[in-house]
Amino acid sequence: MKVLLSWLRDFAPFEGDPIALGEEMSDLGMAVEELERLGEGLEGVVVARVLETRPVEGANKIHLVTVDAGDGEPLEVGCGAFNMQVGDLVPLATIGTTMPNGMEIGRRKMAGVWSNGMLCSASELGLGDDSEGIFILPGHLTPGTPFIQAMGMSADVLYDLEINPNRPDAMSIAGVARDLAARLRLPFSLPEPAPSLVPASAIASVGVEILAPERCGLFEARVLRGVTVGPGDPRLATRLALLGMRSINNVVDVSNYVMLELGQPNHPYDLAKVAGPGFRVRLARDGETLVTLDAIERALSPEDLLICDGHDEPVGLAGIMGGSASEIDATTHDVLVEMAWFHPIGIVKSSRRHKLRSEASARFEKGTDPAIVDLAMRRFAELLGAGLEDGSVRDHGTLPDRPPVLVRSARVAKLLGSDLGPARIAEVLDPIGFIATPVGEDLEVQIPSWRYDSATEIDVIEEVARHHGYTALGRTLPRAATTGALSARQIDRRRLRATLVGRGISEAMPMPFLAPGELARCGLPDDGITIANPLVAEQSVLRTSLLPGLVGAVAYNWSHRNYGVRLFEIGHTFNRPRAPHAELPDEREVLGVVLAGSEAPAAVLVWHALAEALGVREIGVHNEPRPGLHPTRSASLRFGDVAVGAVGEIDPEVLAAHDIAERVGYLEVDLDALLAQPHGGAIYRSFSLFPSSDIDLAFEVDDHVPAAAVYDAIAAAGGPLLWSVELFDVYRGPGVAEGRRSLAYRLRFQAAERTLTEADVAAARAGVIDAVQSALAATLRT
Amino acid sequence: MLENIAALETTAPPRLAAAGSLEELATLESELLGKKSVLASYKSQLGGLDPDERRAVGGALNRARLTLEDAVLARRLVLERDQRRLQLNAERLDLTEAAPGNEAGHLHLVTQAMETLEDVFVGMGFTVAEGPEVETDWNNFGALNFPPDHPARDMYDTLYVEMGEPGSTVLRTHTSPVQVRVMSGQEPPFYMVMPGRVFRQDTPDATHMPVFHQIEGLVVDRNITFADLAGTLDAFTKAFFGGDFTSRLRPSYFPFTEPSAEFDIQRPDGSWLELGGCGMVHPNVLSNCGIDPEHWQGFAFGFGLDRLGASAHGVADLRDLFTNDIRFLSQF
Incomplete structure (x- = not known):
């Protein structure tokens, strides 16, 4: 404001x-x-009268305006605005003036004609925001008068x-x-308006009726007699312009002025045009419409509050905007002024429903002061210089109840940390109208009518803090009663990030919103939860997987010739809940990794690095197709029956759909599922200091037999002497049957408390060979 | 014999010194000092000599052996040194050929800012709480003292999720619902921060994104005061920004705190930056979470961290944070 x-x-x-x-x-x-x-920079601006306007040949954006700047000599000025009529008074910046924005006015050529100064808009004069046209001045001013003097201005802020x-x-x-x-600590006083009063007459026939008392607490009307509609008082018009309101005529200007000055919105009607004459304040009916002052026809809802005339015809959307009928015009002689108190929530809802905000609604929705109405009526009449009929007509609805509030001194001290005491509390409250009466050590506080927001002890304590001064309340540092620490989950998350960063993978943050169809384009079920009011349709679906966002990031980088990017994200996914009446989505924290230019095994190794960093054990890699991934190059990650993720390569069709022409390794881990499994907390396994013995075994197995199964069989059959098993070679080709491959393992045997004998190793070796061959249709290669 | 030994002692060392390789040296060593060498055969004949001659020849043999062994060793050291030099020369590498690619990955600027902030608050005795991004209207608004249709709801351009009754599910507009979850589920005292991702229906521009990040703090204990709020935020300001920064509080309005304040920090050059909002937790919020406001009280604060992280590195446009261009990500 x-x-x-x-x-x-x-x-x-x-x-x-x-x-x-x-x-x-x-x-x-x-x-x-x-x-x-x-007021700075306006010394060279004078009042000028428009004598003539004529077009400039070959230029349609400007015309030439001839003005009289007071000396009777016609002066030609080029002007880009067309809103003036011959006879209008306008502000002219004369040659040599430096405008408030620093622009210097000189004699210059515009479209081939000489311009001897500049006609100014309100904003060019530093008077408000109106830059639409030239600022048309009230008609009674004298050409040649300095603008500042004519407008009754002085330097102002x-x-x-x-x-x-x-x-x-x-x-x-x-x-x-x-x-x-x-x-x-300065004295403050409201104006004491002293309008000329005329005996009540027309007011006696005006009827006012509130039919929706819960929505309208007060409705009052008064009559002003002998009004001549004309240009606004320049002093008022200047202030209005500075506060961003255009001068319309004397009546409308006063209406706006009273609202800005006292905070009471109001509406002047032409008494002769108000049917009844009278007002009914009621809820709208289904199907009812109203054309508001902005010339828009509004379909009303039964929750909209209307101001209707005595014949029940709507004349305004209560508290928001008037209708176009019964407007003040040049024929108006008697004015019916209406002021009211509307319940804020109702105004908020109507204003929101009609996407219509006004200076009036901005005030009503915060809660106006019902006690200011009488003063505002008198101020209206005084400023307009009209005769106020001695009498008013009003109806009451439900006004907010304002019981006194008990404010405990001890409570103030405990919350603010300063023991101000009842005297100081009363002292800071009194000048803002909160009247405090001592009750022992406490205070009974009457909240002023202009503070609709304030109703409870804490509201009053806030006023005490505000006026005592936030800074004056000082600073203390509490001693935390807890020990500061990250949770195990937060530490795990940081460890994951550190591991990924250590492997040259950078953190991306794709948007969690997807375009409709994007999930399907990524080979995923197209069942994302949608946003009811998305900013744009392309961001209307909540992601169910990190895959679309990360593939999008690879595609973006690919299209900018950033090849081989390695990115990860830790973020939330949103799936439809399994429980039928769940309030919220099945929201999970997920880790995703994309390795552009890498094949599936690279992603598997990233998984192993993460598993090792977290101390995750017993999570298996199971070859199987996964949605969105290459059907023969993907695997699920499972802890027993619990799926914790997927690994592999992005499906080539998905890559093609995103114009990516390199392979992309992918890993996605459900951290909620993974971190619920036992991990970390490794227990030391001592190792032997006696000599170890290595043997190499190569098994030929079918391609569909996973290496992990061979490993597991070796580990199970190796016995207590087997220390480690390492797959060191995979071979396909001559010497190995079609559809089979050779897997070569190095087994290290070691006993805890003695040197191994050849017999020990031979027995273990035989046992391993036997177990692998019988369980996996493997043959030992020799 | 003695003459032959003396001749050998003179002629052998130059031959050994001329050996061109370790293999050649080994052959010579075998010839001169081995089992079939002249010296070995003389030694085997010592037994047949009379005692005086045996003593003289034996002494000469020993001296000759020592001389030759010294010569072999001296030559071996030279040859081995030469060979190592050759081998090392053959292994020469230009280490400037090792050009860096993306050897290390990079944490996102927002994560870096978030972790730094978490660490500062952990150091002040706080724990870190988290919660879901899609929330109920109650957790995001209702419990926080926003009644339905409260005008303050218009301060947030809320994104609604199509679940349940229309308007009942939202993308959280702040991390405050985590406060509600903490307070509804546990007993005070609380000294916690809540970092996380939040959402608004905002058109992206240089200073706004529909998705951004916040950190909020919540302290609830028996005697926490407004002065404690000011002191905590000032201690944080100095810990995070530097000892030459200061802070101030200005009255403001939020439904969930009263008294409420804006939290500004002052840079060493005297300029001010509006950082976030704060205030004493509203008694209605405590009650809504099942905490008796007559026995517990506290403060809450919150601010955005994307802009903090971006401005610390000279990133003027927040949209750059979220393009995921590796040329951006790899700079921090």
């Missing part, structure tokens, strides 16, 4: 460095996002504040001033 220093000063005598004032606002939780010093949802009070200039004045 934007606030103007001069406007804040209408409520409290703020002095001193504007930057220091801004820091106080930030320290109160109204963070200054931008601070702009105004514009702050753009970030207002939190729990600060309804800070949605008005007065509210910001109250908070800041309290911090600076």
Whole structure:
């Protein structure tokens, strides 16, 4: 929200460095996002009257505007905006002016014609954001008058504040001033409007009825007589422009001004156009529609609250935007002003449903001050200079209950770490309207009507902390009652990462969202859980595997001529839960590895490295096709019956679908399953100091007999003297039958407490040969 | 005999010194000192000599043997040294030919930042808690004091997952649901951090990604105060950024903390950086998790770590973190 220093000063005598004032606002939780010093660089800008406009030959983006800058001499200025009429008053930056943005105005040629200055938009003058057209000035000004003087401006400071949802009070200039004045111990006072009152007459016939009391706590209407619709007061118009609102006419300007100043949204109607005359506040009916001021026809829901006229015809979407009927226009003489208090949640829901936010809804959804209505009505009349009928008509719904809150001094001390005591607590609360009455050591606090957000002890304690000052509460360091440590799981994860990095594999972070069909393109079941409101359709499916993301990363690198990339990821996958009514997906932490340019065995070795690093034992590699992987070059990793992962090569079809022309080794391990199995905690196995004896055995076995089975048979038959078994050669070719291969193993025998005899080794050797040959249809090669 | 021995003592050493190879030297050694050598045959004849002559010839034989053995040894040392030099020369390698590829892999910048942050907090006595990325509406919002339709929900561009009732399942928008899980499942005290991946419906640009990472902290004990929050964050600031950094708290709003604050750090050059949010855990949050707020109290804080990790290495565009281009990954 934007606030103007001069406007804040209408409520409290703020002095001193504007930057220091801004820091106080930030320290109160109204963070200054931008601070702009105004009025600098406008000395050379004067009021000018448009005498004539004519096109420039060969240029359709600019035209030539002839103005009178007060000396009666016509002056030609090139201009890229077309929103002025002959007779309008406009700001003219004269030759030699340096604009607020630093631009210097000189006599220069535009599209072949000379331009003697520049007509300015509001934003070019540093007055708000409106850069749509030239800033059209109120018609009663005198050409030649310096712009600053004509607009009643002086050097000023514009702050753009970030207002939190729990600060309804800070949605008005007065509210910001109250908070800041309290911090600076300055007196704060609201205006005491003194409009001219006229006897009640028309108001007597106005009816107001709230039919949805839960949604509307208060609805009040008053009548202003003798209004002449015309241009807005330049002083008000300037402030409105600076706060980002265009001047429309005197009535609308006052309406906006009152809202910005006091935080009370309001709506002026032409009394003559309001049927009844009167208002009914009711919920919309199914199928009902309303054309809002932005000319959009809105389909209403029974949860939308409407303001209707006396004939029950909707005239506005309550608290959000008025309808286009019964607008103020030049024929208006009597104005019916409406102000209300709407329940915030209802406004939030309607505003969200219609994707429509307005200055009014921004205030109602935080909770406005129902007690400000009377003052705001009088302020409206005073600023407009109209006669306020002495009398109002109002109806009440359910307003929030504001019982006093007990605030315990001891609780404040225990939470904030400073024993402020009841006197100091009352002292910081009082200037922001929280009236504290001592009850023993504690306080009974009446929360002000402008703090809808505040209702409990902790809410009040936050105000105490805020106004005492966060910094003043000091710093202490608690002694942790726990011992800091990573969990076993976290240590395992770091060990996995370290092992992979040590093998030259880098960590990638693919997005966990996939495009529809991507799972199928990766040879995986196309049953991913979907996102209801994805940013783009390409990111609407939750991954069920790390494979698509890692293959995508390889494809990206391949397409950028980064060949042979070795990547891993540790991330979550999301599968449909097995339990029928589970609340959440079957979410797992998974490790994936892609080795571009490597075949399946490289991936198996990575698996063995990880298993060794973790101290995983007894997990088998079982040759079998796995989804997404090369059907004859893949295996599952199993602990008994529990699958913990898959290893192999990416399916060539998947690679082709991603335009990857190199083999890609792949490993995926379900860490939740793997780390649930026993691992680590190795127990020392002592080794013998007596001489060992090696024998080499080569077995010819069918190709479908896994080497792991031969290994297992050797290990089982080797007996207690067998220390190690190593597969050192695999051979296919002459001397070995088609469809079979030779697997050569080196067996090392050793006894714990003696030197082996030849008989020992011979017996073990015979036993191994016999076991392997009989179990696996193997033949010993000699 | 004596003349022959003396002649041998003169003629043999030059022959040995001229041996061109170890093999040649071995042949000469065998000829001159072996069982069939002249010296050996003289030695076998000693028994037939009279005592005086035997003493004289025996002494001469011994001296000659020692002379020849010295000559063999001297030549062997030379030849062996030459041979080793030849062999080493033949094994010569240019070690600059060993050009680095991607010998070591690289941890992702985000992981590096996360692990460093975890280590700092572990050093401060915290443990590290984790939880799922898809969460219930209750854990992500409800328990954290966001009633349904609460305007503060609009502060988060939530991605909803199609499971159960519409709107009941979300991709967590912060790691706070881990706090809910911790507090709902265990007894205080808690001194914990929760690092993890979070999601928002945000269009990717240089400073926003729909997927990013946070670390949050939660301390709940009997007497934890707002001053403890300020002190803990300042200690963290100095431990992580450096002793010449400071911190400050500014009032803010979050539904799950009260009082709430923004947590800024000040660089040694005096400039400020908004790091994250924090505050005292709201009594409603404690109650929602089954903890009595009259007996336990504490603080929570949280901040994003992608930007921290990126800016520490001069990465200006967060999108670069997630292209998975090896040319990016291998730089850190």
